[in-house]
Amino acid sequence: MKEIPYKIYLEENEMPKAWYNLRADMINKPAPLLNPGTHEPMKAEELAPVFCEELIKQELDNDTAYFPIPEEIYNFYKMYRPSPLVRAYCLEKELGTPAHIYYKFEGNNTSGSHKLNSAIAQAYYAKMQGLKGVTTETGAGQWGTALSMACSYFKLDCKVFMVKVSYEQKPFRREVMRTYGASVTPSPSMTTQIGQKILEAHPGTTGSLGCAISEAVEVATSTPGYRYVLGSVLNQVLLHQSIIGLETEAALKKYDIKPDIIVGCAGGGSNLGGLISPFMRDKIKGDLDCRIIAVEPASCPSFTRGKYAYDFCDTGMVCPLAKMYTLGSNFIPAPNHAGGLRYHGMSSILSQLYDDGLMEAIAVPQTQVFEAAERFARVEGILPAPESSHAIKVAIDEALKCKETGEAKNIVFGLTGTGYFDMVAYEKFHDGLMDDYIPTDAELEASFAQLPPV
């Protein structure tokens, strides 16, 4: 057997040449987006004022298995990809586990996360369509940073609506976006009608992803030459993120490794959906016996406590309806929640797979997530993002189970990004000021009561 290196790098020419569309191999396809007025499936022409044309095609295509990666995107990928698949030798030793732990590390680029994989694709298609610019929202700031970088590369204007609480707590994130030439507006703002409306109803609000989406969509649809782009949840985003899974598959194959457990954090589902895509295909076909685990924060438990139902993607209810595991579009996680992954819903693809019993989900409280993060950082070097640390927590738990049973399972998890801009959260954790707020059943029931009657 070949010795497995600490980092399995692929050569540039081993990088996948096409994205993989898992929908083509799903038995039960994800439910279509619905027009919020008619409750009929959205047609391409209805989506055209909001999204770029090519991206709409990708969004609606449940049949084409492979989409070739355009050369310009491929060349950009080469600046930071293929990303390493790391064998966590030091973590294994620290845990004393017979398990073999691997993580796909997506943090080695300035946006600090996997978000860049889809940002560059979306910016490219906007450029090809001859657009002037794009609008978007960002919460923790990873997506906004990634999109700023991508737009700077293609010389597109980029307008980012940043959830107000993050805008104020993360001035450095904002400054990185500015370095890449983006304009950043705290949301809700007075620059949009929906923002004004939200501020009138909730004067002191610190914002939410749902609000920021509504504002970004309003600006995109009311400004000539602009479209809206989104960093997660959508089918097109999972398509672009399939590069994570395809590279992981290629790297594992080089060393004849078959994963027994795959773990990923899940907010909107972009990382997890990308990471698992080729493995889920094999699992659906009966070629791979593998557990797939989504990890979400206990404060925003879409999979584990949400409803599988049609819901709005945004607070302003201007977006199409998506069928997904959701906590209700008005649900806002407790402000003391530091770990990202704050979105109320979940990718329709992952929701369907979860409903079909092909995936598991676990919700974890944030202090345990930060404990796992620090433990990981001290032996593996990398300072993980709080989001990614949800996956670390469960990977460690599974490795410790292997210690009890003596099994040498192969555990693969997605390390989606770095935590350099999350030091306020780490500080709270170090100072013992972090707590574990979990929504009550009554809170969730109240939120579910507002689901649209579809």
Added chain:
Amino acid sequence: MKEIPYKIYLEENEMPKAWYNLRADMINKPAPLLNPGTHEPMKAEELAPVFCEELIKQELDNDTAYFPIPEEIYNFYKMYRPSPLVRAYCLEKELGTPAHIYYKFEGNNTSGSHKLNSAIAQAYYAKMQGLKGVTTETGAGQWGTALSMACSYFKLDCKVFMVKVSYEQKPFRREVMRTYGASVTPSPSMTTQIGQKILEAHPGTTGSLGCAISEAVEVATSTPGYRYVLGSVLNQVLLHQSIIGLETEAALKKYDIKPDIIVGCAGGGSNLGGLISPFMRDKIKGDLDCRIIAVEPASCPSFTRGKYAYDFCDTGMVCPLAKMYTLGSNFIPAPNHAGGLRYHGMSSILSQLYDDGLMEAIAVPQTQVFEAAERFARVEGILPAPESSHAIKVAIDEALKCKETGEAKNIVFGLTGTGYFDMVAYEKFHDGLMDDYIPTDAELEASFAQLPPV
């Protein structure tokens, strides 16, 4: 000719197995450290209360060309090395230059810079000696972060004295060190005698590297089981950093590339000294015709306006005397200087090479450095540290000269780290609040007047 990839990665088994000691091949050896009392060369036993034993051997050895890298250090290196040598295709296109630009990127680890290469070695030797812990100083925080990571890995205690102005301006750096279990004290502090003395003489001082070194040395020499470690300037540090140059050499050789110009930023000289080591060897032997350029900030111009003389390494004058290009141990760069590289002196090895005419040096004002940084970030993705951006500035200038002459020179520069913790400086730059203070001749003369009479 083989197509050159965007990133030339070496395999783990191509990583150098030994550090290279350039002193072994220097015609004029660097001047020895002197005892500040007797002005006689420091003996190993005199250094033993301050430094680890093995590191003293490395410090004083001008003859051994190769030091094998111990296995434990090698395994740690494997977590983040070999680092990529990147062909800056996008920057070349942006500049429209026929030059081929390469950069050795050392920022892909949590410390965010090359400093980790020496930190892990120094922590290892401290551990092997059975010590409880180490003390050090840090300015911008890169070295302190790197040492915290290294000490956490070997379960050593780590006491960091952080220049007060940085401690206050960079709370996140401090928090990263805390994540790795280090204690961080703002310097000057009341916890040391020298700190008390400095605070008495200069009550409002925001500190300097020289002060922080004095405090760290005092604690190391007065606490049983502790020694002091330093992240730059010393011969041992350049030895460990030779891995940067050796990997660069190996990567270039794979594609039959010979560098015409090598550029590196220079504060204390650790990165530049490491990057150039094998190339300088070939240059000394007449086997390579190559310009080697040190870039320093115009606000702290040790090479270009300093004196080549024996000087103290610290403000408290407790350290040995080193012969180096120096601005005087009392010199403190203007507080508005944001770009790092604030040390008054320079590696003795590089000082000797510069004095021998084997290297050039250029001083650049900080606004031009940030302009180059932003230009680079927008096309190459990576957000560079202000320190590293000094090298970017001169690499771009040289590439633009090639554009005028039509020459396809190979320009290699060291991209030592990332700027995630420097967003305050970027913000100043974006807001037009950055200026270019340059010390006057009179200021420098006053500082030179205090050089020790050796």
